[in-house]
Amino acid sequence: MIDFKKVTGIIAGLGLILGTTTTTVAMTPNTPSTSSTFRQIEQPLSLKLVVTLGGLGLIGLELWWFLFYQSQSQKAEAKEGVQELTITVDSGYVPNHVIVQAGQPVKLNFFRKDPSSCLNQVLIPDFKISKNLELNQMTSVEFTPEKTGQYSFTCGMNMFKGTIEVETAK
Numbered sequence: 001m002i003d004f005k006k007v008t009g010i011i012a013g014l015g016l017i018l019g020t021t022t023t024t025v026a027m028t029p030n031t032p033s034t035s036s037t038f039r040q041i042e043q044p045l046s047l048k049l050v051v052t053l054g055g056l057g058l059i060g061l062e063l064w065w066f067l068f069y070q071s072q073s074q075k076a077e078a079k080e081g082v083q084e085l086t087i088t089v090d091s092g093y094v095p096n097h098v099i100v101q102a103g104q105p106v107k108l109n110f111f112r113k114d115p116s117s118c119l120n121q122v123l124i125p126d127f128k129i130s131k132n133l134e135l136n137q138m139t140s141v142e143f144t145p146e147k148t149g150q151y152s153f154t155c156g157m158n159m160f161k162g163t164i165e166v167e168t169a170k
C-alpha cells in the first residue's frame with residue numbers, strides 16, 4: 001500500500017532540494033575566475049533561464065504544499081441546527097481539516113470518488129463511528145461533539161487522516 005501523502009511529501013522534498021541546487025547553480029555569477037582550475041562552460045542564456053524558472057517553480061510548489069495543501073480547512077455551516085459539511089474522498093480527504101462547534105450536531109457527508117479500496121471505510125474513533133463508503137456515493141455520519149479539541153478521522157487502515165477541530169460554541 002502506498003501512502004499518498006508521504007509520497008507527495010517526498011516528491012515535494014526532492015523538489016525543494018532540486019529547486020535550490022539548480023537555482024544556486026544557475027544564479028552563480030558567470031565571471032570567469034582566473035584562479036579556478038575548472039573551465040567555465042558557457043551555457044546559452046535561455047537554458048539558464050529555464051533552469052532558474054524551473055527551480056523557482058519547484059520552490060513555489062514546495063511552499064504551496066506546506067502552506068496550503070496540507071491544511072485545507074473548512075468550517076461547517078449550520079443549517080437548521082445541524083452543522084453540515086461535505087468531504088470529498090479522493091486520494092485522501094478534501095478538506096482534511098474540519099472546524100465545528102461544540103454542543104451542536106454535526107453531519108459529515110463523505111463523497112467517495114476514489115476507487116482505491118484503501119478509502120472504502122471511514123473511522124472516527126472518538127465518536128465510535130465506522131462507516132463503509134460506497135464508490136460515487138454520499139455517506140453521512142452524524143455525531144454531537146460535546147468537548148472542544150482535535151479529533152481525527154481516518155481510512156480503515158489508518159493511512160489517510162483528517163482532523164475535526166471542535167471549537168467553543170459562539
Ligand SMILES: [Cu+2]
Pocket residue numbers: 117118119155156157158159160
Ligand atoms: Cu487506507
